[in-house]
Amino acid sequence: MNNPLLSIDNVTVRYLNNTLFKHLTFNISKGQNWALIGESGSGKSALLQTIAGRFNVTGGEVKYHFFDEFLVHHPTDADGLTHHKLIALVESKHHFKNRSNTSNFYYQQRYNSSDSEDALTVDEYLQSIHPAAGEGLYWNIEKVIETLNLAALRSKELIKLSNGETKRLMLAAALLKNPALLLLDTPLTGLDVQTRAAFSLMIDEIIASGITVIMATSPYEIPEAITHIAYLQDGNITQELTKSIFKPEHFTQNTADNIDKEQLKALLTAEPKPTYTYIVKMNNVNIRYGENQVLKNVNWQILPGERWALLGPNGAGKSTLLSLINGDNPQAYANDIVLFDKQRGTGESIWDIKKKIGFVSPELHQYFPTDNSCLQVIESGYYDTLGLFRPSQPKRTETALKWMQALEIDKYARTLLKNIPASAQRLCLLARALIKNPDLLIFDEPCQGMDAHQQAHFKQIVNTICTLSDVTLIYVTHYQHEIPDSVTKVLKLEKGSVVD
Template sequence: MHTAILSVKHITVGNLEQTIFKNLSFQINQGEQWALVGESGSGKSALLQTIAGKFNITGGEIRHHYFDDFIQQHPVDDAYFTHHKLIAFVSSKHSFRNLSNTTDFYYQQRFNSSDSEDAPTVENYLAGIHPTVHTRQVWSYEQTIEQLNLGALLNKQLIKLSNGETKRLLIAAALLKHPTLLLLDNPFTGLDVQTRAAFNNILRQIAASGIHIVLATSPHEIPDTITHVAVLHQGEIINSLPKAAFSIDMVKVVPPPPIDADELASLLSLTTALPFTDIVKMSDVTIKYGDKTILDKVNWLVKQGDHWALLGHNGAGKSTLLSLINGDNPQAYANNIILFDRKRGTGESIWDIKSKIGFVSPELHQYFPTDNSCLQVIESGFYDTLGLFRPSQPQKAAIALRWMKLLELEQYSRKHLKNVPASAQRLILLARALVKNPPLLIFDEPCQGLDTHQQQHFKHVVDAICALGNTTLIYVTHYQHEIPDSVNQVLKLEKGRVVS
């Protein structure tokens, strides 16, 4: 048996005519569990994808020693049985498909009852996961359901899962494949405090079961079971060491620049501020899907200029509550809801509502088309469409580019959204929400996947916007340190009910 389970030697890796790694070396030994850390765009996710075989290696080599050892112990008479069968990769995005298996999910499907019926349940999805290795039964179906706390979700449709629930499901599906090597791309993003603590324990059990873990994560969230840390910077591993010797200051953090207050004020002045009294007024709002109550008699008043934090555990009802405000949930018509001083169902269109809102969420990022350039994606914010479906207007494109510069994104202006790092994609969608300077900003976990520099810079921009005008803000996060200083009111949900 080899001492190393994986060795990467002097590899050059390219994707879409871009060199991602050059002369990169990395090794994982028996019993080691690795965390990859570094600033956004440093190459963490790309290294996971390289190990998983998703990128082209044009120089050097990767040796999958764990596969050689497996074949020696369990000879397989199958030419198609390769090392890929022993790897499970959980990316930051899912690839769920409808029951018809003809189309992917789309953004508003979870709120439309007739269309959401075409989505598999958690139980359906897991039933379709078949172990690629039958000789090592590490995680049974029952054990996996129990440890990932999925029992209560088995009859829930995939499209209706919260961000954190989806993450647990994807990890369960990976374990049911009985991998030797488990690759996790930012597994803690979207998880509430309790779920993060429980997941830390699950990772310990995964490692104890003989599965080797390599995960990309924030340097502030390195699980207990991790034994070694690799620090990446601009496509290079600049440090590789035992976790006990790692310190957070090994990850390069550039302090954010001062906000260009004059430029921000100029951008905000391009739109005439509309006066409202009640931005949101909900009275005993209740949302049910079948026998399941998602929101239970919610009362909430948001006045113009208010700055709210919306908090709660995974599955508490936050996304459903926001969908009622953003015009995505048709059950709004069956409830007593006033938006922008007008009762829902009195003749306003969804587009009337969306024109007054700048919105971003993990689900929007999941389903947003990626074939437009980043500049076009931001310009689409003027029209509230998922992409630019009309000729670009030079004046609007110029405004979009100014927002890109303010958010340190101008280098991505001509690149397609799919070809930039996930953190940049999220910032592009945040710029899209800001570009028309709407009276209401709804930011649902906006800092997911952003590094410390990006988080600090974005928070400063949000605080400056709130200070310069009468913008109303609703901000959702599972991390206290991400909440902007301008937030001064809190609504907390617990199992669909307001608890504070």
């Protein structure tokens, strides 16, 4: 290998009681930048975490050649330094802490003004990051803020960032470390169209600054600056090829599948449904946090059986709007909002609202506890709790298993949520939303992290549910091709206002 940067030779990788890789060999030379592709669960994220030093590696040998070179050029910075300081991993989940650093954030915290003050601001968080090397570094705070378009967010608390804004901040924080190796796990998920379009140019600049990039991504979202592709299958690197000969269509799964419509119909018609005049009725809704107005004079009526796409760039106010419907935002009481024919503030509880709604969002995935089995997670949807805190009921467990079968994840039924691939975790939370056969489904970027087959299968499931039932749907995505065919109406937000 000419000019080696990283060499992994014939190692076994374990995590907990699981063997993730056997006889793993993967070599990277200077000037190479890699994309990792493959089906969900094939080992892409595990390979990134292996390189980052998160897992137990036995046998064989791992050499971090870039660290040896760093020590030669920065002898004064070497005291107590390890190769881990020169690696930055951007994962699908963030690991932000409260200002007191005593506990993690919780799901509704972003909507409660007094609690959200315990979070660092974007500026404070970036100031807390220190690179391994000393002065004259390419990536400084002003540079990452400009590159990642964070200027308007500098004084915003971390907990109040949208999913896409959080993604940009995590990448900015990684660049501030000025690493030798930047590992990106599906970095485009959650980013709006404009940011995704700028991403390829951003990768060009990152690589030009001397950073080597390895990213797990879709075959159809590989930046131009990537030079090599590794295809993973069942925990093995089965192909390595140069970008110049790579054809994404050769690595796309057959997405044709069959859905058991009779089983779905039985699940959807288990209980009679109430009738409503309005599912949602909002009149001149305004939401403000201090000087920042998040929603401005929003009017929206959703009738029973309507299927809506809620669209807009990162930070447009979509999540805040959904929080008013889902009962998580206390400012709903200060606005003219009708949910399921009842005016907010006339005596209905949050739980009265939640039992009518099946809800999935990236934030829910971020904060959902992972120590339940997948069956328990799905059964918790009956109670709208983040986890199952009561004994399982056999009939409800049986229904949970049927939904797992419909979503092709039943093999994980007895496995802890934390021990399955992130894409399968998301499908479990989708099953949790569907299990009580709610009157309203809210799917906020539900396909994040899924491979092409899972996305197509889920889209087909949603279309079939809409065909077999009169469920009302709100669907949020940044990818036009993910929107189900059953969606016929669109509400678009921009800077908190409804636009045509």
